[in-house]
Amino acid sequence: MLRWSARLARLQQLLFPVYRFDRESKWQPETTTVKKQRQQPESALRCAFCNYIITSKNRAISVDGKHVHICTNPMGVTFEIALYQQADCVEHGIATTEHTWFSDCAWQLALCSNCKSHLGWRFTCADSDSFYGLIRAHLVEL
């Protein structure tokens, strides 16, 4: 049988999973589930595999007039991707313009910097601008 305070804390975790109730009765950020990150506003978008904060809605951009693009790779796999100026991803592979979805932009795989799941692609363009195209199904809002 849990003490009532432990049960209350558990209930608060269920209701407010981002926060925990500490002994000093102050709301504190949850730090146990993912590696330490700076706090983000509620517009944060997280890795669907590990819950790590990847980007946020206020980093959304449009290219060719659209934020969301439907793209098909040479293998016939179609992705719904959304574009962001910045993302907390690590790049994998050598940048190439082969089969690129955005003219004059070379792509690399973009992996979650926490769990290394494939989240999308980083595009580096001829004008040295860069952005991320992230698979919408691989991001979650909390």
Ligand SMILES: [Zn+2]
């Ligand atoms: Zn992840």
